Amino acid sequence: MGEFVRLEVADGIGTIRLDRPKMNALNRQVQEELREAATAAANAGDVRAVIVYGGERVFAAGADIKEMAGMGFTEMSARAVALSGAFDTLARVPKPVVAAINGYALGGGCELALACDWRVAAQDAQIGQPEITLGIIPGAGGTQRLSRLVGPARAKDLVMTGRFVGAAEAERIGLVDRVVPAADVYDAARELVQPFVTGPAQALRAAKIAIDGGLEMDLASGLAWESQLFAALFATDDKTEGMGAFVEKRKPDFTGR
Numbered sequence: 001m002g003e004f005v006r007l008e009v010a011d012g013i014g015t016i017r018l019d020r021p022k023m024n025a026l027n028r029q030v031q032e033e034l035r036e037a038a039t040a041a042a043n044a045g046d047v048r049a050v051i052v053y054g055g056e057r058v059f060a061a062g063a064d065i066k067e068m069a070g071m072g073f074t075e076m077s078a079r080a081v082a083l084s085g086a087f088d089t090l091a092r093v094p095k096p097v098v099a100a101i102n103g104y105a106l107g108g109g110c111e112l113a114l115a116c117d118w119r120v121a122a123q124d125a126q127i128g129q130p131e132i133t134l135g136i137i138p139g140a141g142g143t144q145r146l147s148r149l150v151g152p153a154r155a156k157d158l159v160m161t162g163r164f165v166g167a168a169e170a171e172r173i174g175l176v177d178r179v180v181p182a183a184d185v186y187d188a189a190r191e192l193v194q195p196f197v198t199g200p201a202q203a204l205r206a207a208k209i210a211i212d213g214g215l216e217m218d219l220a221s222g223l224a225w226e227s228q229l230f231a232a233l234f235a236t237d238d239k240t241e242g243m244g245a246f247v248e249k250r251k252p253d254f255t256g257r
Contacts, residue, residue: 002033060109201256
């Protein structure tokens with residue numbers, strides 16, 4: 001349990017809760033506590049899906065600029081790798097992960113949301129990569145995950161202007177997946193991942209790493225990667241249960257093994 005980030009587990013869902021007053025600024029301590037919470041969620045047998053949540057007021061308003069302002073190239077070259085690595089740890093959690101966004105998700109906060117599989121946003125949420133207004137660019141996935149999600153032209157618009165987008169536009173361009181009233185954000189995120197709690201955990205893991213890994217390969221390599229993962233699932237109990245249930249015309253009872 002970190003000072004500013006904690007993992008709360010209930011009913012098969014792990015909530016990675018950011019709680020650094022006032023705006024969940026992502027300083028070095030938050031960065032490392034995020035890494036630890038993501039690792040714990042990945043390894044916990046009682047966690048079948050994950051929600052990243054900043055609370056009712058704000059998701060995360062970006063990096064701690066006061067901490068970064070005095071840094072030069074040498075110090076930041078090490079820090080940038082560590083920050084990107086912390087978010088990558090979250091992105092590689094082999095379970096369904098959703099960001100529940102209230103208020104602002106800016107800069108590093110937007111990059112944190114991009115490291116999740118889906119994003120649920122409040123109707124009044126504001127999302128963006130405003131680093132350009134500070135004379136820098138996103139450094140924890142903003143130029144890479146954003147362009148893969150919304151396309152290079154839209155990513156260049158957001159990154160090069162630094163403008164914020166509201167929830168409606170974010171949904172229209174594919175930056176978020178659901179928009180709900182602010183009071184319903186966390187519940188909507190739970191609703192999104194709830195079916196995965198009793199789903200075939202090994203197949204869900206394989207689906208996620210097949211898609212994410214395939215995006216880094218050419219088509220032929222991706223198809224070979226998919227074939228390997230597909231065949232490996234024939235060694236799982238859930239494959240036996242799923243196919244048996246289909247033949248017997250009943251609902252499968254997956255155990256995640």
